[in-house]
Amino acid sequence: MTIAGAVQLTAFLLVLLATVRPLGRYMARVYGGERTFLHPLIGPIERLMHRFAGIRPDDEFGWKENAIAMLIFNALGFIVVYVLQRTQGMLPFDPGRFPGVPPDLAFNTAVSFVSNTNWQAYGGETTMSHLTQMLGLTVQNFVSAATGMAVLVLFIRGIARHSAHTLGSFWVDLIRSVLYILLPLSVILSLGLVSQGVVQTFDGTRTIPFLDRVVDAGGADVPSQAIAVGPVASQIAIKQLGTNGGGFFNTNAAHPFENPTPVSNSLELLAILLIPAALCYTFGVMVGDTREGWAILAAMLVIFIPFVVLTAGAEQAGVPSYTGGGVGMQASPGQPGGNMEGKEVRFGIMQSALWATATTAASNGSVNAMHDSFTPMGGFVTLVMMQLGEVVFGGVGSGLYGMLVFVIVAVFVAGLLVGRTPEYLGHKIEPYDMKMASLLILIMPLLVLGGTALGVALEAGRSSITNPGPHGFSQVLYAFTSTGNNNGSAFAGLAANTPFYNVAGGIAMLVSRYWLAIPALALAGSLAAKKRIPASEGTLPTHTALFVSWLVAIVLIVGALNFIPALALGPLVEHLLL
Amino acid sequence: MVAKHTRTGLVVLVMFTVITGVIYPVMVTAVAQLTFSHEANGSIIIRDGTAVGSALIGQPFDSPGYFWSRPSATAPFPYNAAASGGSNLSSMNPALVERVHHAVARIRSADTTMHQPVPVDLVTASGSGLDPHISPDAARVQVPRIAREHGISSGLLYALVDHHTERPLFGFFGAPRVNVLLLNLDLDGLRQTGGTR
Numbered sequence: 001m002t003i004a005g006a007v008q009l010t011a012f013l014l015v016l017l018a019t020v021r022p023l024g025r026y027m028a029r030v031y032g033g034e035r036t037f038l039h040p041l042i043g044p045i046e047r048l049m050h051r052f053a054g055i056r057p058d059d060e061f062g063w064k065e066n067a068i069a070m071l072i073f074n075a076l077g078f079i080v081v082y083v084l085q086r087t088q089g090m091l092p093f094d095p096g097r098f099p100g101v102p103p104d105l106a107f108n109t110a111v112s113f114v115s116n117t118n119w120q121a122y123g124g125e126t127t128m129s130h131l132t133q134m135l136g137l138t139v140q141n142f143v144s145a146a147t148g149m150a151v152l153v154l155f156i157r158g159i160a161r162h163s164a165h166t167l168g169s170f171w172v173d174l175i176r177s178v179l180y181i182l183l184p185l186s187v188i189l190s191l192g193l194v195s196q197g198v199v200q201t202f203d204g205t206r207t208i209p210f211l212d213r214v215v216d217a218g219g220a221d222v223p224s225q226a227i228a229v230g231p232v233a234s235q236i237a238i239k240q241l242g243t244n245g246g247g248f249f250n251t252n253a254a255h256p257f258e259n260p261t262p263v264s265n266s267l268e269l270l271a272i273l274l275i276p277a278a279l280c281y282t283f284g285v286m287v288g289d290t291r292e293g294w295a296i297l298a299a300m301l302v303i304f305i306p307f308v309v310l311t312a313g314a315e316q317a318g319v320p321s322y323t324g325g326g327v328g329m330q331a332s333p334g335q336p337g338g339n340m341e342g343k344e345v346r347f348g349i350m351q352s353a354l355w356a357t358a359t360t361a362a363s364n365g366s367v368n369a370m371h372d373s374f375t376p377m378g379g380f381v382t383l384v385m386m387q388l389g390e391v392v393f394g395g396v397g398s399g400l401y402g403m404l405v406f407v408i409v410a411v412f413v414a415g416l417l418v419g420r421t422p423e424y425l426g427h428k429i430e431p432y433d434m435k436m437a438s439l440l441i442l443i444m445p446l447l448v449l450g451g452t453a454l455g456v457a458l459e460a461g462r463s464s465i466t467n468p469g470p471h472g473f474s475q476v477l478y479a480f481t482s483t484g485n486n487n488g489s490a491f492a493g494l495a496a497n498t499p500f501y502n503v504a505g506g507i508a509m510l511v512s513r514y515w516l517a518i519p520a521l522a523l524a525g526s527l528a529a530k531k532r533i534p535a536s537e538g539t540l541p542t543h544t545a546l547f548v549s550w551l552v553a554i555v556l557i558v559g560a561l562n563f564i565p566a567l568a569l570g571p572l573v574e575h576l577l578l
Numbered sequence: 579m580v581a582k583h584t585r586t587g588l589v590v591l592v593m594f595t596v597i598t599g600v601i602y603p604v605m606v607t608a609v610a611q612l613t614f615s616h617e618a619n620g621s622i623i624i625r626d627g628t629a630v631g632s633a634l635i636g637q638p639f640d641s642p643g644y645f646w647s648r649p650s651a652t653a654p655f656p657y658n659a660a661a662s663g664g665s666n667l668s669s670m671n672p673a674l675v676e677r678v679h680h681a682v683a684r685i686r687s688a689d690t691t692m693h694q695p696v697p698v699d700l701v702t703a704s705g706s707g708l709d710p711h712i713s714p715d716a717a718r719v720q721v722p723r724i725a726r727e728h729g730i731s732s733g734l735l736y737a738l739v740d741h742h743t744e745r746p747l748f749g750f751f752g753a754p755r756v757n758v759l760l761l762n763l764d765l766d767g768l769r770q771t772g773g774t775r
Contacts, residue, residue: 262752348753493666
């Protein structure tokens with residue numbers, strides 16, 4: 001890693017940390033139903049929604065009723081996105097005159113956006129009408145993120161409450177997440193991005209002649225360039241903030257109209273981790289001890305930072321096989337050096353490596369460089385960050401409830417080691433809780449490894465592979481790692497728009513989102529119902545450096561046990577062959 | 579219970595569709611068009627009253643008399659701004675290594691006096707296939723070829739490259755870069771105004 005790279009990483013982390021307290025406290029006030037500075041503006045809209053939808057701000061439901069509400073809302077979203085895609089050819093606002101989307105792709109895309117994955121088997125500018133992008137995809141960017149946040153808040157209440165049989169209302173928390181948090185931040189971010197050159201218009205394409213002579217693959221002259229534009233900034237803002245990641249254009253945030261400058265890149269990068277990091281503080285406030293929140297954020301950073309350094313180092317080292325041709329890969333003030341295939345000059349190595357690590361650590365999945373063309377070790381990091389279960393930041397909401405489940409496992413294992421009854425924040429951890437926690441942790445590897453095995457066993461899976469050798473295996477592993485963790489990024493060379501990947505990936509996304517959210521809510525319900533046990537001599541404090549290290553170890557060991565064999569067949573052996 | 583929540587869900591979804599799917603993008607578009615109209619519409623460069631390109635979207639250049647841009651993996655022709663795309667070839671893919679070596683060979687055969695290593699960004703395809711930039715070094719290694727081609731002094735061309743070099747923000751955010759289209763437009767201007775020896 002270069003010195004400039006180290007400075008960029010440090011500056012980024014300092015800015016991120018500076019936002020944690022103010023935003024975390026604000027969100028705690030919002031979810032606590034307290035007044036904030038935005039209430040005069042947004043309060044009336046919130047009350048209007050409550051009135052039309054028959055919601056009362058003091059509604060209280062148990063975990064099962066909240067789970068049902070969540071599932072119904074997501075099912076409705078799925079139907080809308082599916083139908084919009086199938087019928088877009090007959091609907092207005094389609095300047096590119098795109099026809100209806102085929103059923104398998106429409107299923108995959110609808111699941112993908114509803115489940116906050118935003119895996120894209122299509123190229124946005126060549127497939128989706130403006131209407132589909134706005135009414136279908138942009139709306140799901142908001143509400144799928146808000147679903148994750150609402151489930152998290154219900155989960156936190158489960159930890160914060162004692163002898164209680166309700167967790168709050170999914171609807172109240174959902175509406176608050178959109179109106180008070182996601183929407184205001186998106187407005188600010190989208191205008192910031194437009195100032196940098198991200199386009200925001202309802203026009204279609206603009207055709208401009210080329211300056212130099214250009215011929216196509218068949219040798220015919222191409223006189224001009226058709227430049228696709230659209231309402232991009234408004235979608236980019238929420239796809240970054242809501243850990244969605246689904247771009248307007250095929251190449252996502254590598255496209256100059258989605259991410260034109262280092263400033264826009266830094267803003268979008270910050271937006272990936274902004275809410276997941278601040279939610280740790282919100283958690284601390286809601287359970288009455290902010291040290292508990294800082295401890296979790298610390299554990300996330302302890303895992304995150306070394307992996308950024310590893311990626312940056314691997315990408316900066318470049319590709320040995322180029323040198324035979326006399327290629328300069330040494331970084332200097334006049335050139336980025338390193339492995340620049342699939343990367344943009346304006347970002348260079350560091351902003352590409354930092355983004356790749358952040359977007360896979362959080363379950364964002366947007367990309368500003370092509371992960372498929374990363375060096376083997378760079379690709380290894382992106383895989384590992386997802387395979388840890390999307391708990392290092394993770395998806396907005398879902399990442400933190402995933403990490404809190406790891407906390408409970410860590411407490412339990414520690415309790416076994418010292419022979420004490422495991423307890424967390426006044427709750428005794430019992431067999432039912434451990435069953436739910438185990439479900440959360442074990443379903444994901446089953447999906448990822450099972451899916452990958454299927455993918456490489458079937459011709460329908462293998463025929464989509466586009467790179468030779470171990471990297472071909474990595475492409476399939478990446479596809480199921482990404483969909484099985486609701487990340488959405490890809491080794492994009494894989495020809496993923498086939499019935500096999502659309503259906504198998506769609507199922508992986510469905511299961512990983514909802515089969516994890518439901519046991520999480522069940523666990524929350526169980527914790528809330530328990531009597532408070534007062535802290536005693538034997539209570540393991542969960543805000544100390546010792547516990548943070550223990551938590552990090554548990555996360556890494558579980559991840560390693562699950563995935564080292566698969567990783568050895570893909571990126572690790574590829575690195576040895578490099 | 580299911581019926582009640584379905585009704586609530588429908589109303590919430592419809593209202594959010596209006597708020598986040600219509601009002602939000604329309605409002606952002608309105609403000610963007612009022613405040614940053616140039617940027618919101620694609621940063622189009624106008625020369626003599628006609629649009630000649632976007633300052634953010636690269637164009638392919640491989641005539642000897644122009645500064646060349648990076649290879650582009652878009653189909654069916656390079657820098658297709660209606661269908662962005664990267665190569666997605668892995669580091670070890672022979673097709674990629676061969677393409678890189680081929681690009682190096684083309685650069686060297688266009689300027690046989692060139693002996694220094696070719697900057698890696700000039701022979702690799704960007705992620706978007708639309709990268710408008712090359713590194714300052716990648717521009718500078720092309721100066722002798724272009725100077726010979728047009729009979730312009732290389733000093734003038736080095737100065738032109740320097741003029742077009744954008745530095746990293748605060749000295750470290752992002753990477754130094756040169757916009758190839760803007761550079762070549764000015765190169766055309768230089769030739770017309772008689773930047774000859």
